[in-house]
Amino acid sequence: MISNLFKRHSGVLGHGSNNAPADQENGTAIDDASPPPYDVAVAELAEKREKDMTFKEARKADKRLIWYSLGFSGTIIMEGYGLALITYLFSFAVFKRRYGEVVAVTGSEAGTAGDQAGEYDIPYQWRVFLPLVAQFGSLIGILIASPLATRVGYRQAMLYMLALTSAFVFIPFFATSVQMLMVGFLFQGIPWGVFQVISPAYASEVASLQLRPILTTWNNLCWVIGQFLASGITKAFEGGGEGDMTYRIPFAFQWVFSSILIVAVACAPESPYWYLQKGRIEEARRAVNRLVRKSSDQRTTEKLALMRHTIHQEKKQNDALVAATPVKQAGTWSAWFGKFEMACFKGVDRRRTETASMAWLVQATCGSSLIPWAPKLFEAAGLAATDALSINIALPAAGIFGTLASWWLMRKAGRRQIYLWGLLAMGILLAACGSFHYLPSGGGWAAGGTLILYTAVYDLTIGPVCYSVVSELPSIRLRTPTLAIARGCYLIAGVMNHVLTPKMLGQEEGSWNWGARAGFIYAALCAIGALYTYFRIPETAGMSARELDILFQNKVSARKFSSEQAIALTPVDEKARFEIEHVSPRTSMRTITPPPTK
Template sequence: MTFRNAIKADKHLIWYSLGFSGTIIMEGYGFALITYLFSFPVFNKKYGEFDDVKQDYELRYIWKALLPLVAQFGSLIGVFLCSFLVSKFGYKWATMLMLVLLAATICVTFFAETVQMLSVGFLLQGIPWGVFQVASPGYASEIASLQLRPILTTWTNLCWVIGQLMASAIVKGFQKYPGDLSFRIPFALQWVFIVLLMINVFLAPESPYWHLQKKKGTNQANDARKAIKKIVRKGDPQKVEAKLALMQHAIHQERKKQAPDAPGFKGKLGRFVGMFMGVDARRTEIACMAWLIQSMCGSSIIPWAPKLFEGAGLDPSQALSVNIALPAAGILGTLGSWGLMRKWGHRAIYFWGLLVMALLLTGCGLASLAPDSIAGWAAGGILAAFTLVYDLTIGPVCYSIVSEMPSIRRRAQTLSAARGTYLLAGLINHFLTPKMVGSDGDSWNWGPKTGFLYAGICAISAVYTFYRIPETNEISTRELDILFQHKVKSREFCSQRAKDLDEVERREEEAEEMRRSDSTGSAALQPKNA
């Protein structure tokens, strides 16, 4: 099937997946709102203190670091809760539950009178954000057809960027609104998004893979069949049965070849520990490292861009204006990545993206050597280009790579571990980034020089990508299982190699079956007293 035909035929599938991915808009919007408001004069006056260096109100460094930090910590809790919630309730109802929780916790930030109350609100909001981070790419990967899988998994990144753009535009629009409502209304607008997302998620089917892995005696096949009927083109009964059979075969083969759960551990804990053993250990390592690279490649500068621009010489209003260009560049980059992935694949984009970003971050650092009158605008232009490249390569492609790495049986656990790695790195970023780009008395005041540090990290990550991250584009779930089971080198992953290995394996099984049959037949011909 061509890509264009797949889009026309799978409209319902696309709509369902976008509903789950849309929850990432909530995370991108809410998280960006935290840091964008630090350049908001009314917000700083409400929750900050008078700074003798700047001769203006400024939120203390400890709270600039702590507010994003507690949100990340809440997300970390949500990430590890997600494995249990998805296994118990499925992707659909786990997401619905977290949307209700998010609506309730927004009340805390909306009515907060102190910065301490704000921190509690962001901590609680982080929990559903963490669940969304795992459930969204996991669901997209399980229901998507092979042609649409790169689009639906990378759409998650676009949703994150859309959230950032909305936060940037809304903060800019309410910057001069009088009183506390200028920063409370941006919090309240999240309730509108939640209602729309709940309607879409409620109408979506559960993942058929989740139904097929429920306990025996729970009508697995029938429930999966109903879900598949809502996913396949026009609910064609023949296609429903074919897809169901393929899913059952993939799960059966995976269980037959996969290492058992860790000895001494039972149930979900056994699955969680088991993903670090045997063939799954490599898949878990790659998923964790891919998300770690995305976190440490300099992307943490983007939410703090207004402060970096201020450190380079722009006033707060100019900084917020330039900042709007960053998520806009991100949207263009993500849309462009869809065509790029079809031509280049995932691995090449990841590798070359890191190298180009290393060069741009070096340029950002060199911008600090320019006169103050142009340093801010130069850094802004380079960061806009960096954001474009990031969202053309590492940003969206990471979601596709990570969601395709885990085995079916341990998908939720592996994605939880990978996203947990990302968030742990995020905790470090959110502690150090405001220190590096800040311009108040408590900061290091590196400004654009921060680019030098992240340029080095990008170069190291490119080396890892070359040797360890395999190609996954246009390789089916079953084919990926075969390649990992045969320990194929990352640089040699391709669909044809999987087919060749599968054919060899099938012939060996047939030969073994024939030898077994011959042996049984010979034994039957022997006299009883022989």
Template structure:
């Protein structure tokens, strides 16, 4: 799938580069954007299936790091091409897009197929070979293969044999789907389109000239990169639910502050207001890339079941992209002076939605840190309340026999 998407991306970037009208450029960007949507779906599903438990959170967060690195590179390219007054000012950024699909097309064939996928197809010998490529020689991969087969057998006993999209909307799978949808969609609800995608536009509306706005955007993406790297050290010690609660709450406060600062009267000495808002946007980016950004992809890999992981992540991605499109259209109209003229007052709106997201996290977001896929299957199948996930002890042997599990303190889980 990654190889096919890479080939298609290379082709549609040609349409963008050689376009001679806005319509051609739009079509090239639209189709290529649809193809790009497959990458995080494949990445989250692949990471969840090939990484061991101890590395699962770290590896899943690399998806957000990739976004941060891409934004950082793009900001540098846009900063460098901003002074150009020829068509190359936009053709150079478009041409640089060819680099990544070409690199992926070269490297993808060195990646082993996911053992879970091979086992679902009944190709156990190939799964064993794949596991050997994913582990050191001293590890007995037959135990891991048995564990994968047992996990899939347990899910089949709960849900049946042939997975399909409708199955995502039934029983415990519907709950898992809704959690993944909300975990992903909260990226849009907490305003990442506002303080990341439209950062340059907002800063220019606030009063910065184009050069300073692009410089601030470069700093913004660098801070996001640092935040994602710091999150690696938190993944093993702080739960996913805790970081989501922190992220939504902190973003609600920072976004409210952006709106409050915008209420200050505008005069000749309003540069302090402008820089205060820019600083708060930097703070929003840091908090987002420390919490919701990387932890979202960890939750997608952990909450979805092994049988329906690709389907669940795909539906969650589509839902997030729909909200992103809505906000991407609405925000410029709301901010621009000749339309809504909200400018920084958009912070009040996203502060409210972020607060609602924090409420959702408190009541309905489960803690998945340190759980195997087997344990998570049992927890969802027994409809354990989300707030009790961290304290619930699962005996896999009893679970496979239909027995009961006990609720214990977190230290015993």
């Protein structure tokens, strides 16, 4: 059945769609001599209106797409909850007795911990390996996300993965050994990887300029909500008895989340950009009509024209590159997985892939890995296990506050500014956290308070803004594969964090026992990230996809990205015979004229 669905939705990876019109918006080259197959004036007017809209006007005009996008992004809750639950359960007494081993703990140490199950603990190798296999599963999900979404669409891909998520929860729920937990987390990670790619891609494609910052950063809030739910649920069931259900019920909550999300995603339309790249114009029109305000035919026409205009411009800009690239035989592994991923490393898309990947890599290495391991850090700094879990609840609460505040901040400052200053502020806080290790007393509480403040700053700046930046940097044509590559870099860094962080914070034999001093390492990484941000990550706030195409095509410095710069530049070099944009000083409306004949 799945193979039949793949056949029914295929057509992008070199096969073409039987429904494709003459404009060939399904990915093949466009004849430069042919006029655009849509009203360019309407598209230009739509872009101007989106720029001139206030947030209130955009919210009113695109009310329905907000709810649809929130439903798609809600799948990130599953990942945030699942990953946080794994590490939080390591401090869960019943869980340690069920899956852990007896360790030698002196009476004084046990009394200090105040934990009657202190003689049990999860071995270090499993504390590292269980979150690690979930990340490996996510890497598999990222590998299949782009070709799957390209073939069956964002909506169908999400529904498939949500169904698999519900099925895979049975494994950890009924696990009788730590090995079964490992298998369950591996399989659960596969849908999580797909969610990481498709959620920000869908939000970026359907959102208008004014709504784009909120809908893309909502992904980070969903991650924080997942962590908050995991923290609260594990705390609620910590003293719920000695039976296995006290730790199995937190796993069962994932069935509730996935059921709600299946309904939300099933009610949402497919991304119009996906239909347009298939050449299915009427279906794209119906999808746009569902996204905008009811009975707003003019808004539908304008939004569709702008989408077609963006795709048409990208196709013409990449025509020379596509024509020079040999077409691989359809049906091979390389054609199914590799065509679009390889295109991400060619021409101007190489820079877009690099900056998107590094933006996510900076997010992964700025110390955010300390947040899910916070209970262990607090214990290493001298807090009792129960106090560590109690103060840990404040971290996702601070994250929610920070993400909500970021929506206001992103309307006042650019993405690049927030990224740069956020890294500098977090570096200072992490250095302060490390210095509290040397306090004669109270260092645990001081480190805990600093980490709460760090979490608020992280979720005010780098955490949410990263989702917005990496969603806006790729071209429309290569958005999902670029996001897949970028998120893959993030997960590789995450694998390193999962190996090194418990080693830094662990107190058993063989660990480094750094405790709060781990903050010094991440403070240095924040400084390196800030340096890269200054020179390489461009400003994307308030710019349409078409304007970003122009700026990247002309190799503008990251420090000079702006809408004014995009208007002043031609889309591409005249040698490629691409369109040249002119601005009418009288009407401020942009018109397209063919390049001069040589």
